[in-house]
Amino acid sequence: MHLDDLDTPVAVVDLDKLELNVREMALLMREAGVRLRPHVKTHKVPAIAHMQLREGAVGITVAKLGEAEVMASAGIEDIFVAYPIWGEAKWERLRMLSRRARVRVSVDSEVLAEGLSEAFSRHGERIDVLVKVDTGLGRTGVPPGEPTLRLARKVEKLSGLNFKGIFTHEGHIIRDFGSVEEVGEAVRQVAEKMRGTAELMRREGIEVEEVSVGATPSARIMCGEEGITEQRPGTYAFYDAMNVGFGVVPEERVAFWITCTVVSTPASDRAVIDGGTKVFSSARSSKVDGMGLIRGVEGARFAWANEEHGVLDLSSCPGALRIGDRVHVVPVHVCEAVNLWDELVAVRNGEVEAVWPVLARGKVR
Amino acid sequence: MHLDDLDTPVAVVDLDKLELNVREMALLMREAGVRLRPHVKTHKVPAIAHMQLREGAVGITVAKLGEAEVMASAGIEDIFVAYPIWGEAKWERLRMLSRRARVRVSVDSEVLAEGLSEAFSRHGERIDVLVKVDTGLGRTGVPPGEPTLRLARKVEKLSGLNFKGIFTHEGHIIRDFGSVEEVGEAVRQVAEKMRGTAELMRREGIEVEEVSVGATPSARIMCGEEGITEQRPGTYAFYDAMNVGFGVVPEERVAFWITCTVVSTPASDRAVIDGGTKVFSSARSSKVDGMGLIRGVEGARFAWANEEHGVLDLSSCPGALRIGDRVHVVPVHVCEAVNLWDELVAVRNGEVEAVWPVLARGKVR
Numbered sequence: 001m002h003l004d005d006l007d008t009p010v011a012v013v014d015l016d017k018l019e020l021n022v023r024e025m026a027l028l029m030r031e032a033g034v035r036l037r038p039h040v041k042t043h044k045v046p047a048i049a050h051m052q053l054r055e056g057a058v059g060i061t062v063a064k065l066g067e068a069e070v071m072a073s074a075g076i077e078d079i080f081v082a083y084p085i086w087g088e089a090k091w092e093r094l095r096m097l098s099r100r101a102r103v104r105v106s107v108d109s110e111v112l113a114e115g116l117s118e119a120f121s122r123h124g125e126r127i128d129v130l131v132k133v134d135t136g137l138g139r140t141g142v143p144p145g146e147p148t149l150r151l152a153r154k155v156e157k158l159s160g161l162n163f164k165g166i167f168t169h170e171g172h173i174i175r176d177f178g179s180v181e182e183v184g185e186a187v188r189q190v191a192e193k194m195r196g197t198a199e200l201m202r203r204e205g206i207e208v209e210e211v212s213v214g215a216t217p218s219a220r221i222m223c224g225e226e227g228i229t230e231q232r233p234g235t236y237a238f239y240d241a242m243n244v245g246f247g248v249v250p251e252e253r254v255a256f257w258i259t260c261t262v263v264s265t266p267a268s269d270r271a272v273i274d275g276g277t278k279v280f281s282s283a284r285s286s287k288v289d290g291m292g293l294i295r296g297v298e299g300a301r302f303a304w305a306n307e308e309h310g311v312l313d314l315s316s317c318p319g320a321l322r323i324g325d326r327v328h329v330v331p332v333h334v335c336e337a338v339n340l341w342d343e344l345v346a347v348r349n350g351e352v353e354a355v356w357p358v359l360a361r362g363k364v365r
Numbered sequence: 366m367h368l369d370d371l372d373t374p375v376a377v378v379d380l381d382k383l384e385l386n387v388r389e390m391a392l393l394m395r396e397a398g399v400r401l402r403p404h405v406k407t408h409k410v411p412a413i414a415h416m417q418l419r420e421g422a423v424g425i426t427v428a429k430l431g432e433a434e435v436m437a438s439a440g441i442e443d444i445f446v447a448y449p450i451w452g453e454a455k456w457e458r459l460r461m462l463s464r465r466a467r468v469r470v471s472v473d474s475e476v477l478a479e480g481l482s483e484a485f486s487r488h489g490e491r492i493d494v495l496v497k498v499d500t501g502l503g504r505t506g507v508p509p510g511e512p513t514l515r516l517a518r519k520v521e522k523l524s525g526l527n528f529k530g531i532f533t534h535e536g537h538i539i540r541d542f543g544s545v546e547e548v549g550e551a552v553r554q555v556a557e558k559m560r561g562t563a564e565l566m567r568r569e570g571i572e573v574e575e576v577s578v579g580a581t582p583s584a585r586i587m588c589g590e591e592g593i594t595e596q597r598p599g600t601y602a603f604y605d606a607m608n609v610g611f612g613v614v615p616e617e618r619v620a621f622w623i624t625c626t627v628v629s630t631p632a633s634d635r636a637v638i639d640g641g642t643k644v645f646s647s648a649r650s651s652k653v654d655g656m657g658l659i660r661g662v663e664g665a666r667f668a669w670a671n672e673e674h675g676v677l678d679l680s681s682c683p684g685a686l687r688i689g690d691r692v693h694v695v696p697v698h699v700c701e702a703v704n705l706w707d708e709l710v711a712v713r714n715g716e717v718e719a720v721w722p723v724l725a726r727g728k729v730r
Binding site for chain 1: 372373374375406428429448449450451452454455473474476477499503504505506507536626628629630631635637639640642643644646647648649671672673674676688689698700701704705706707727729730
């Protein structure tokens, strides 16, 4: 079956490109002597997680417990839940999960550490914990240095918890800068904060096994930094328009797109495709002009979208598309786009090789 | 079971408010002598569609064939597919569907009309067709007046098609204006375009049974306009932050929200909840400050979100939230938010009365 024979809209993964992306990142990390623990939020597909592990990843990263459960059910044995897991219901699920897989979890507050400790220790069980450090994103995490040391000491003292190290997500890199060329110094600052914090803790007698960072746009630069033990990039499996706009990779390296059909051409400078925010998401980015990158139609711009309609501006190429034409569109933010789909169609040279259910889609609890 | 006993994030429908919204719109239309055919894209739940029909709707509106199939399977017999359905695969599905339900479909080009005609007439079957008129949104549809007349004449001549009338979606009302107070004249212009086009067609001997419009923000004003036979509002079943911001209803009328838990309070002016763009969508609107309306926390602002994190700005109410607190958030655009959920929990006075699978979620083909 060829991609051209499938009805649209359809979410497509190019296997050659996916494999190249997965291998290249694994090689990069191997050469830098850094452990790779990819965030699977990008694809949400166990088959791709297994591909990443086969190429040398030491385990995977997820945000939600529900994602961890899906991945563990698919035979993945080493999972980092990089999220503050809160509440009795979730702690009990986490405890059950940790019997089936090697699980580590995030902590960024004393109250969370105490809750986790109580949930595990009352059963005589333990869980590995990494303390989240905020290196500039301003979301979760504690400040580097003394505050992280204080929380780590607390974790060390609590029964049921094994302190394993520290981690951060340097997501502010792509938010605060215009291109990957500009971020070298910012990436070095992130590394310095993590390294400095780990050194402070070691001087205080705390064993810091893991110093973990993670974001695709900074992954390559981060490989040049000492003292980082692990990276957790996610988007690199597919890449997306945001990464292209930031200069991380050229557009032809993107392994994911959505194939749509032109269903209306109400004017010579406008074409409407059969996919909108329900297939691309509403994600916008200062790195991308419009709602995505249109492949192979010179001058066409993805101007706006509603749920089911994508409106292409053809004013630079009037009449370039006709009703029935197929258009391949790279979304702005692939992680959000994939989360809308029940399945992805994996092709090689346009021929369908696999259909992957997006098993971790919508696992928000 | 009380809502407070459910783990978060959870998507909640308030039954008292939903019923009030559904009844009020039905009453409004009945009093205006207009048929109500709600767009079910807002809820995607057959049980709510049946509620709308019980209160007097003549049928439902959907965008995608997949949504129509779900609704027909749930016993709904009168469905308008308000979308340009293109291609042999979809025409065959549409033909099968039209044997099980009373189906009407949209046409906005000659080439689409010809394709539909061929697909139905070669089996000696027919389908009801409405011509889409663009009254200002600039998406699909043909201009009012002569161009609509020409396409209607074409549809009338083609075998397999029954011309039933014209329809528009006046979605530019909320896009182009600041508040519902400002739109009176714009709504009148939409009505005049539709009325004038219908009159032109009738003078030319074409029977125009349906003159259909549809958008929640203009629904009430449109009731004062002559010559409109049908309205197709959608969002009114729940309403959302965009409708509140536009002044369509006060915030307490919104029947849908997402309950989240505070999982991190890294600073006294910041709280992070366990829901982000994977539960709210990335939708933004000039009518809403931030990513949604936070209920019951004076001064809290939903500043930004990533997939799993919602960041609340508490600078106007430092320390107002603690880890473990529950927060109820009305999304910017409810139709996109609902499309992310596998099920909605319906409550009355906080007690769970039903759990509804979102059966038409993700039906993009």
